[in-house]
Amino acid sequence: MNDLDRHDVLLLAELQRDARQTVQQLAAAAGLSSTPCWKRVKEMETAGIIRGYTALVDREKVGLSLCVLAEVNLTRHHEDDVRRFEDAVAAEPRIVSCYATTGQADYVIKVLVPDIKRYESFLHETLFKLAGVTHVRSSVVLKEVKAETRLPLEVPGARTAGRRLR
Incomplete structure (x- = not known):
């Protein structure tokens, strides 16, 4: 299921907007009847296009007021060192995203x-102790200007090139 048609993209856009919609609501939004709509959603789940469903939680309202973007460099890029670092990052719940990057940093983590006291503890008790970490450059986020979770999906065959769904 590599090629998504207009109906698939519309379904994905609707699910990103509100994943709690009924099959009937999704079908209406995508211009399908209920059974084909349900089958398409199930096929996209099976294919891994839809990886899961989740609730968006306001981080500040649950006490996670500090957001830090940290650039991390490793001593060397030996396969075992990289795997150990990435496994440790994946297991650490306070790290909510991690990107292997080009440029000055090997990784950027969120x-x-x-x-700030908890971040200092996290640095000393966790991040600095990870095997291979040689340098960490932290940037405290003052304000999230945009933190979008929806992907910018484009409708195949739309009249306006690059038309995105909101």
């Missing part, structure tokens, strides 16, 4: 904690 860390959520209640306050």
Whole structure:
């Protein structure tokens, strides 16, 4: 299921907007009847296009007021070192995203904690102790200007090139 048609993209856009919709609501939005709609959603789940469903939680309302973007460099890029680092990052709940990057940093991670004291503890008790970490450059986020979770899906065959769904 590599090629998504207009109906698939419309279904994905609707699910990204509100994943709690009924099959009937999704079908209406995508211009399908209920059974084909349900089958398409199930096929996209099976194919891994839809990886899961989740609730979006306001981080500040649950006490995670500090967001830090940290650039991390490793001593060397030996396969075992990289695997150990990435496994440790994947297991650490305070690291909510991690990207292997080009440029000055080997990785950029996003860390959520209640306050600066907890971030300092996280650095000393966790991040600095990871095998191979040689340098960490932290940037405290002052304000999230945009933190979108929806992917910018384009409708295949739309009249306007690059037309995106909102």
